[in-house]
Amino acid sequence: xxxxxxxxxxxxxxxxxxxxxxxxxxxxxxxxxxxxxxxxxxxxxxxxxxxxxxxxxxxxxxxxxxxxxxxxxxxxxxxxxxxxxxxxxxxxxxxxxxxxxxxxxxxxxxxxx
Amino acid sequence: xxxxxxxxxxxxxxxxxxxxxxxxxxxxxxxxxxxxxxxxxxxxxxxxxxxxxxxxxxxxxxxxxxxxxxxxxxxxxxxxxxxxxxxxxxxxxxxxxxxxxxxxxxxxxxxx
Numbered sequence: 530x531x532x533x534x535x536x537x538x539x540x541x542x543x544x545x546x547x548x549x550x551x552x553x554x555x556x557x558x559x560x561x562x563x564x565x566x567x568x569x570x571x572x573x574x575x576x577x578x579x580x581x582x583x584x585x586x587x588x589x590x591x592x593x594x595x596x597x598x599x600x601x602x603x604x605x606x607x608x609x610x611x612x613x614x615x616x617x618x619x620x621x622x623x624x625x626x627x628x629x630x631x632x633x634x635x636x637x638x639x640x641x642x
Numbered sequence: 643x644x645x646x647x648x649x650x651x652x653x654x655x656x657x658x659x660x661x662x663x664x665x666x667x668x669x670x671x672x673x674x675x676x677x678x679x680x681x682x683x684x685x686x687x688x689x690x691x692x693x694x695x696x697x698x699x700x701x702x703x704x705x706x707x708x709x710x711x712x713x714x715x716x717x718x719x720x721x722x723x724x725x726x727x728x729x730x731x732x733x734x735x736x737x738x739x740x741x742x743x744x745x746x747x748x749x750x751x752x753x754x
């Protein structure tokens with residue numbers, strides 16, 4: 530597609546439920562990132578995929594968070610047993626390589642009630 | 643770990659006034675990129691600086707990359723209400739997995 534696509538755009542879930550967030554990067558971009566942004570805050574790095582290398586998971590806040598990227602394209606961020614503090618906008622970005630500009634998706638606004 | 647700080651955190655200006663945000667990294671950067679996020683939107687790439695001491699201009703916006711490649715600034719001349727948003731600097735780390743990290747952002751409000 531023309532840009533980074535994320536789905537759903539909004540997700541409301543009950544505390545304790547699992548959620549899956551999807552990111553479809555720009556075709557041909559080898560690098561894919563997930564960030565979390567709480568209201569009025571900065572961009573918190575979560576995880577980074579680069580080609581076939583092992584992902585950099587150093588930003589994942591707990592073992593309830595996991596992500597995978599299948600076939601070097603679509604990525605899914607999974608949050609298990611959601612907590613209220615997980616409420617935030619989850620942003621995905623892709624780049625052609627690690628030295629170029631990042632293109633962001635519109636984000637998924639997650640609300641845990 | 644590598645950290646990128648931005649100051650100020652918030653800035654309110656009257657329309658027509660100038661505005662500057664500063665970006666400081668704890669380590670040398672390969673390059674620096676600037677992004678703008680409008681309220682309710684997602685970050686959008688503005689510009690990339692690569693060379694030490696580099697200066698680039700986009701209309702009323704002037705971007706600088708420090709000589710040591712550890713700091714950068716964004717200056718807006720004669721702000722307009724369309725400049726409202728949060729400005730982030732960021733870029734790839736110079737070692738390890740080269741992941742992108744971003745500054746804390748500066749939120750700009752322009753009063754008409």
